[in-house]
Amino acid sequence: MSAALGLVVVTLLAIGAPIFVALLAAAAIALLIFDGPPLIALQQTIFGGLDAYALLSVPFFVFAGELMAVSGIADRLIALVRTLFGRVPGSLGVAALGGSTMIGTVCGSSAAAVAAVGRNMYPQLIEAGYGRRRAVGLIASSGAIDIVIPPSIAMILYGMAAEQSIPRLFIAGIIPGLTIALLMALFISYSAKRDGLPSGAAFRLAAVIPALKSSWAALSMPVAVLTGIYTGFFSPTEAGGFAAAYGAVIGLFIYRTLTFKGLVEAAVRAAMLTSRIMVVVAAAGVISWVLTVEGVPQALIAATADAGMSPLAFLLSVNLLLLAIGCVLDPTSAILVLAPLLVPIAVSLGIDPIHFGVVMTVNLAIGMFTPPFGINIFVAQSVLGVSTGDIYRGVLPFMAVQIAALALITLFPALSLMLLNGMS
Amino acid sequence: MTAMPTARLLDRLERLVVRWLSVALGLGLILLVLVNVANAVGRYSGWYAMTGADEVLVYGMIWIVMLGAILAARERSHLSINLLQQALSVRGGQALQLLIDLVTLFSATFIAYHSLNFIERIAMIGQTSMALRIPMVVPHSAIFVGFAGIAFVTALLLLADLSRLFSRSARS
Amino acid sequence: QAETVMKLASATINDVQHEWQKEFAREMEGRVGDAVTVEIYPASQLGAIPRMAEGVLLGTIEAFTTPTSFVTNVDARFEAFDVPGLFNSPEAVDKVIHNPDFREYLETLFLDKGIRVVGAIYNSPTVVLTTEPVDSIAGFDGLKIRTFASPLQMDPMKSIGVNPTPLALSEVTTQLQSGGIDGMLAGMPILTAFKFYDSAQHVTDLNFSEIVSLTLVNEMWFQAQADEVKEAIIASGRAAEETVFPWGVANVERANAAWVENGGQILKLSEEEQAQLMARFAEVGREVIADNPEVVAVYDRITAVLGAE
Ligand code: NA
Ligand code: NA
Numbered sequence A: 001m002s003a004a005l006g007l008v009v010v011t012l013l014a015i016g017a018p019i020f021v022a023l024l025a026a027a028a029i030a031l032l033i034f035d036g037p038p039l040i041a042l043q044q045t046i047f048g049g050l051d052a053y054a055l056l057s058v059p060f061f062v063f064a065g066e067l068m069a070v071s072g073i074a075d076r077l078i079a080l081v082r083t084l085f086g087r088v089p090g091s092l093g094v095a096a097l098g099g100s101t102m103i104g105t106v107c108g109s110s111a112a113a114v115a116a117v118g119r120n121m122y123p124q125l126i127e128a129g130y131g132r133r134r135a136v137g138l139i140a141s142s143g144a145i146d147i148v149i150p151p152s153i154a155m156i157l158y159g160m161a162a163e164q165s166i167p168r169l170f171i172a173g174i175i176p177g178l179t180i181a182l183l184m185a186l187f188i189s190y191s192a193k194r195d196g197l198p199s200g201a202a203f204r205l206a207a208v209i210p211a212l213k214s215s216w217a218a219l220s221m222p223v224a225v226l227t228g229i230y231t232g233f234f235s236p237t238e239a240g241g242f243a244a245a246y247g248a249v250i251g252l253f254i255y256r257t258l259t260f261k262g263l264v265e266a267a268v269r270a271a272m273l274t275s276r277i278m279v280v281v282a283a284a285g286v287i288s289w290v291l292t293v294e295g296v297p298q299a300l301i302a303a304t305a306d307a308g309m310s311p312l313a314f315l316l317s318v319n320l321l322l323l324a325i326g327c328v329l330d331p332t333s334a335i336l337v338l339a340p341l342l343v344p345i346a347v348s349l350g351i352d353p354i355h356f357g358v359v360m361t362v363n364l365a366i367g368m369f370t371p372p373f374g375i376n377i378f379v380a381q382s383v384l385g386v387s388t389g390d391i392y393r394g395v396l397p398f399m400a401v402q403i404a405a406l407a408l409i410t411l412f413p414a415l416s417l418m419l420l421n422g423m424s
Numbered sequence B: 001m002t003a004m005p006t007a008r009l010l011d012r013l014e015r016l017v018v019r020w021l022s023v024a025l026g027l028g029l030i031l032l033v034l035v036n037v038a039n040a041v042g043r044y045s046g047w048y049a050m051t052g053a054d055e056v057l058v059y060g061m062i063w064i065v066m067l068g069a070i071l072a073a074r075e076r077s078h079l080s081i082n083l084l085q086q087a088l089s090v091r092g093g094q095a096l097q098l099l100i101d102l103v104t105l106f107s108a109t110f111i112a113y114h115s116l117n118f119i120e121r122i123a124m125i126g127q128t129s130m131a132l133r134i135p136m137v138v139p140h141s142a143i144f145v146g147f148a149g150i151a152f153v154t155a156l157l158l159l160a161d162l163s164r165l166f167s168r169s170a171r172s
Numbered sequence C: 001q002a003e004t005v006m007k008l009a010s011a012t013i014n015d016v017q018h019e020w021q022k023e024f025a026r027e028m029e030g031r032v033g034d035a036v037t038v039e040i041y042p043a044s045q046l047g048a049i050p051r052m053a054e055g056v057l058l059g060t061i062e063a064f065t066t067p068t069s070f071v072t073n074v075d076a077r078f079e080a081f082d083v084p085g086l087f088n089s090p091e092a093v094d095k096v097i098h099n100p101d102f103r104e105y106l107e108t109l110f111l112d113k114g115i116r117v118v119g120a121i122y123n124s125p126t127v128v129l130t131t132e133p134v135d136s137i138a139g140f141d142g143l144k145i146r147t148f149a150s151p152l153q154m155d156p157m158k159s160i161g162v163n164p165t166p167l168a169l170s171e172v173t174t175q176l177q178s179g180g181i182d183g184m185l186a187g188m189p190i191l192t193a194f195k196f197y198d199s200a201q202h203v204t205d206l207n208f209s210e211i212v213s214l215t216l217v218n219e220m221w222f223q224a225q226a227d228e229v230k231e232a233i234i235a236s237g238r239a240a241e242e243t244v245f246p247w248g249v250a251n252v253e254r255a256n257a258a259w260v261e262n263g264g265q266i267l268k269l270s271e272e273e274q275a276q277l278m279a280r281f282a283e284v285g286r287e288v289i290a291d292n293p294e295v296v297a298v299y300d301r302i303t304a305v306l307g308a309e
Helices: A002-014 A019-033 A041-052 A053-071 A073-085 A091-106 A112-129 A132-147 A153-162 A166-194 A206-229 A236-254 A260-293 A295-308 A311-325 A331-348 A353-367 A377-384 A388-411 A411-422 B004-047 B055-073 B083-087 B090-125 B139-170 C016-035 C049-058 C074-081 C090-097 C099-107 C152-161 C168-179 C188-193 C219-223 C227-261 C271-290 C293-308
Strands: C002-011 C036-041 C063-067 C114-128 C142-144 C183-187 C203-204 C211-218 C264-266
Touching: A002 A260, A019 A041, A019 A260, A041 A260, A041 C049, A041 C211, A053 A073, A053 A112, A053 A153, A053 A236, A053 C168, A073 A091, A073 A112, A073 A206, A073 A236, A073 C002, A091 A112, A091 A132, A091 A166, A091 B139, A091 C036, A091 C063, A091 C168, A112 A132, A112 A260, A112 A377, A112 C211, A112 C271, A132 A166, A132 A353, A132 A377, A132 C099, A153 A166, A153 A331, A153 C168, A166 A353, A166 A388, A166 A411, A166 B004, A166 C152, A166 C168, A206 A236, A206 C168, A236 A260, A236 B004, A236 B055, A236 C168, A236 C188, A260 A377, A260 B004, A260 B055, A311 A331, A311 A388, A311 C271, A331 A353, A353 A388, A353 A411, A353 C152, A353 C219, A377 A388, A388 A411, A388 B083, A388 C188, B055 B139, B083 B090, B090 B139, B090 C049, B139 C183, C002 C016, C002 C049, C016 C036, C016 C063, C016 C090, C016 C114, C016 C211, C016 C227, C049 C063, C049 C211, C074 C152, C074 C271, C090 C099, C090 C114, C090 C211, C090 C227, C090 C293, C099 C114, C099 C293, C114 C188, C114 C219, C114 C227, C152 C271, C183 C188, C188 C227, C211 C219, C219 C227, C227 C264, C271 C293
Parallel strands: C002 C036, C002 C063, C142 C183, C203 C264
Antiparallel strands: C063 C211, C114 C183, C114 C203, C114 C211
16 A cells, blocks of 8 residues: 555656645545545645644745845845854855754744745855755755754644643754754865865954944844744744744835835745645645555554564664655654654653654654655755756765764753753 | 637736736735734734634635645646656657646646535535634635646646647658 | 444544543444444544544544534534533533433434534533633733633633633744743643643633533444444443543543642632632623524523433
């Protein structure tokens, strides 16, 4: 059943069919061949895949990213980073990573971060001589940090499915998220130096004042969004809408780089990209639903439980399982289906369910940019116009870095739990 | 001779529809941002509660997504893996595109058909949304309209490609 | 004969609804063996609550177990169970749902919507979670409390000065932590299951309504079954809830204990204020349903059973 389904998906993806078509065709065939629920359930699951408040952060943050680009907010922020850290090898790459991490603190959706950072940083990375593959790999993989650093849609869903405290999961994600970011930064810097990428101008205090002057309004945007979230003015999902509104106001009235016509054009582009991302999310939801009613994840997990593993062996096989699942499912549906099944086994082996939630999240985050399938890959392709082949090759080194981070996070539960233990 | 002006007229009409639909989607997204801001301001200040704002936002997003999916199908800009396409010759690429269009046409028609079936039944039951008591037919119809639209524009693209292919092979 | 699959869905896990489903599966197995395979999908595995409701209406899911307040958009008559002041103890719920006449009436009440009730269970009392302790009616004045977007929750809250704030469930935790809202209405087992004590520690047990959960079955599917299967479903449903009722009552106590153990606090109003609150809530609740005679009819049926000794 799942093998046949997988074959249809892979074949259609390989010949270049739209991803949502590949997923829906496979689901339809599975439902037609196997005696299952009535076909009207297709409508219900497609609709259900879109009918979630938390998904609003996708259109909002995509729109905000678009506005940051067209209004010159992004340019000024990047210029500031270059003025401050220009001499550091790979400074621009690290700035892109920093941009992703920064967006990660206000946004729980990776696809939106890839779109926003990609739209703003990719041209500059190319200009600085990073090359297509390195630039696109960096952007697609940095987006993964977004669902590890709070707030995170994936963790909210894990908390609901596994009955774990969402705030504790959020706190537990901070150090692992920063660990990934740190390893990535070291690698970017190291490889930039190794490959002799040109670095920027040396630090000059005289250049800092004008850079700050021209970027204060741009700088106030992340500050305003973070302040809004942490004072409860708006929820993390609503923050995307505020970011878009704030960006529009700066572009229209402060920098005067944006016209009303330009605003509408940006909205059209954001709406179109949202649409391309979300039909895939909905279609992936249908596939996970078909797998669930056919009992596939349940059977997989029963097999895992029967093997009588040690906690470490269990965690490692879960890592492999999740990385593989990340190839076909989107993280949200994977978590809803797998968490209730995996968590009891983990707990019975003495694994902390919060630590386990972080491990699951990091896994699925990596799955979003590992070939062949991953929403970050597709968004990068669509926003940056880079070929799939270049993206596949571009993400590989970053995959290795993040898998190393995953190994650390899996082996050392303290990385996830120390902030929590420090609190209590 | 009368065929040319008709074709040109249809062409212009199509461009107009696409343009207006795109702008409507953009304005729709801007509207969602405004509702989102108004909702949060009302809640935080305690001045007013926009009961049902979440339904407007989510159902609005679903409509934007599905209408946008029709436009993306027309532009052939849906997310996909374009490895094979780039490796093939022009001729091979065209053949592959025909195959992809056929699969898309069948899948979208299949979904649209069962979606319509669902919508008829949900209309009969008269189910409404929780807060605003909107008939659930309204948001659910977005899925039908989206897939029917994708099927329609894909059929048009397929016809155009086929006629181009035949006229070329007739010429050579 | 091909074996029949009966999918039971719910939004929660390891609670009284889940327990009922497990009991039901056991009872079914004892009655019809493997003629019917009962599959349990807890924790919204088959979709969010509105999708599960549509699923049971249209037959894509055979059965859905849910608090009545989540399906009032399917049929307003479900509201009758949520009127404040109607039930004030588990025993009162028990008395009504297991009264033989009422039971017959309830099972077939929604047949015109294509659904049959096969299980009715006492879930838990409605409590208020707040970030700051509240032990008086005046203490609620001006607080932003997350409620459902339903007049039966919003209007009584307004009547004590609360600012009722409907909000998507995914946003509740972060809004509680950041002070965007001051509290939420919920059942205690939900609060402990999702470890809400990490976000807010204080619960005021207003005891103004008891959450009743029903298991709804698609009637078309039900009618397509053999007679002995139909009988087995009805009998299993009734038997499961007998077993599960004490489990449910104990589960609320377990949830309360877990709350306190994890640093939470459970407060009550003074007796005088509690009586005052109940009177006001009951009045507001009756006003809310007053213009819907269908709901009033069900409400009156329930109060008649409660009044009879
Ligand atoms: Na995040
Ligand atoms: Na992947």
